[in-house]
Amino acid sequence: MQTRVDLLRQALKDFDVSLENEALDQEIYFLDEMLRWNTRINLTAIVDPLAMLEKHLIDSLVLLKWCHAGQLLDVGSGAGLPGVPLAIAARQLEVTSLETVGKKCAFQKHIKRSLHLTNLQVVNQRVESYLPQSPPTQIVARAFAKMEQFFAFTRHLIRTGTRLYFMLGAAELDKNLLNSLCIQENIQLLHRDTYILPFSKARRQFLVFVKQA
Numbered sequence: 010m011q012t013r014v015d016l017l018r019q020a021l022k023d024f025d026v027s028l029e030n031e032a033l034d035q036e037i038y039f040l041d042e043m044l045r046w047n048t049r050i051n052l053t054a055i056v057d058p059l060a061m062l063e064k065h066l067i068d069s070l071v072l073l074k075w076c077h078a079g080q081l082l083d084v085g086s087g088a089g090l091p092g093v094p095l096a097i098a099a100r101q102l103e104v105t106s107l108e109t110v111g112k113k114c115a116f117q118k119h120i121k122r123s124l125h126l127t128n129l130q131v132v133n134q135r136v137e138s139y140l141p142q143s144p145p146t147q148i149v150a151r152a153f154a155k156m157e158q159f160f161a162f163t164r165h166l167i168r169t170g171t172r173l174y175f176m177l178g179a180a181e182l183d184k185n186l187l188n189s190l191c192i193q194e195n196i197q198l199l200h201r202d203t204y205i206l207p208f209s210k211a212r213r214q215f216l217v218f219v220k221q222a
Contacts, residue, residue, distance in 0.1 A: 013037050013062055020067050020207045026074060028098050035097045035124050036066050042120060043088055050112040052088040063208045069094040071204060072149065072174060075217055082107060082145035084136045084163060085153035089117040091176070092149075096129040105130045107139055136162045144168050151176040157186070160194050167194075171220040179212035195221045 011019075014033045021028060028036070040061050043052050055061050069091030078101040083092030085108065092106035106129065108114050114133040121129045132139065144166050150159045156175055163173070173196065191198055200217040 013040075013058060016059075017062055017066060020063070021070055023207065024067075024071050024074065024204070026070055028070075032098050036070075036094055038124070039089075039093055039097065039120055040065060042123070043116070046116050046119075050116070052113060052116060059208055063206050064211075065090055066094055068176075068206060068213060069151070070098055071213075071215065072176070073098060075174065075200070075215075076102065076147055076149070076172075078102060079147065080105070080143070080145040081147040081149060082141075082163075082166065084148060084150045084159070085109070086113075086117070087152075088113055089120065089131075091151050093117060093120055093126075093129065096126050097124060100128050103128050103130075105132060105141070105145065107132050107134060107136055109133065109135050136166075139166070141166075144171070146170070147172045147174065149174040149176070157190055160190055160196070164194070167196075167220045169220055169222045172199075173218040173220070175216040175218070177214050177216070179214070182214070191218070197221055 014037055017033055017036060044056060046052055055064055072091055072095060080103045083104060083106045086092045086106040087108060089106055092104045095102055096104040106117055111133050114131050117131045121131060148163050148166065153159060159175060196218045198216060199219050202215040204213050206213060
């Protein structure tokens with residue numbers, strides 16, 4: 010019988026993503042701790058181990074195909090998704106996980122301490138009021154807000170060359186809205202990817218934008 014580590018390794022391989030054994034073990038630890046904390050605070054409605062593997066880890070780690078070394082801001086991260094799995098998988102990333110709920114931040118800080126994630130910063134703050142010393146070079150949103158809200162909330166953080174990753178479900182994109190937002194925000198759509206999750210066969214979409222000069 011395949012272990013969750015085996016299932017995770019194989020699923021990521023199918024997405025051309027490869028992790029070391031230590032990182033794979035730490036990803037599973039993150040899920041197990043999420044379940045343990047979930048008995049006390051509301052971190053996730055998904056409690057089936059296979060569904061957590063797919064919807065929390067695999068669906069977060071597909072981002073590794075596109076993000077690059079440097080700063081990454083995860084907006085509205087909840088229990089730390091996708092920021093914490095990315096920080097575990099890619100220590101060259103400097104991940105800031107931005108979340109408004111203090112108890113969810115406490116969980117993320119517990120994971121940071123437990124796994125010695127020196128490349129992870131957890132900030133209990135709303136994105137609209139977040140003013141870092143240096144703006145992030147990459148910003149990601151997963152299950153956070155509508156696309157137009159994502160752009161509006163992060164506008165003060167975006168500079169020329171900033172990359173924005175927007176992760177969403179199977180709903181059809183409003184192409185007119187997308188084109189209008191790109192013109193309004195002076196942002197170019199670099200890539201649009203549609204992929205299928207391995208167990209549930211749920212469809213997901215992934216958009217990569219870059220801020221123009």
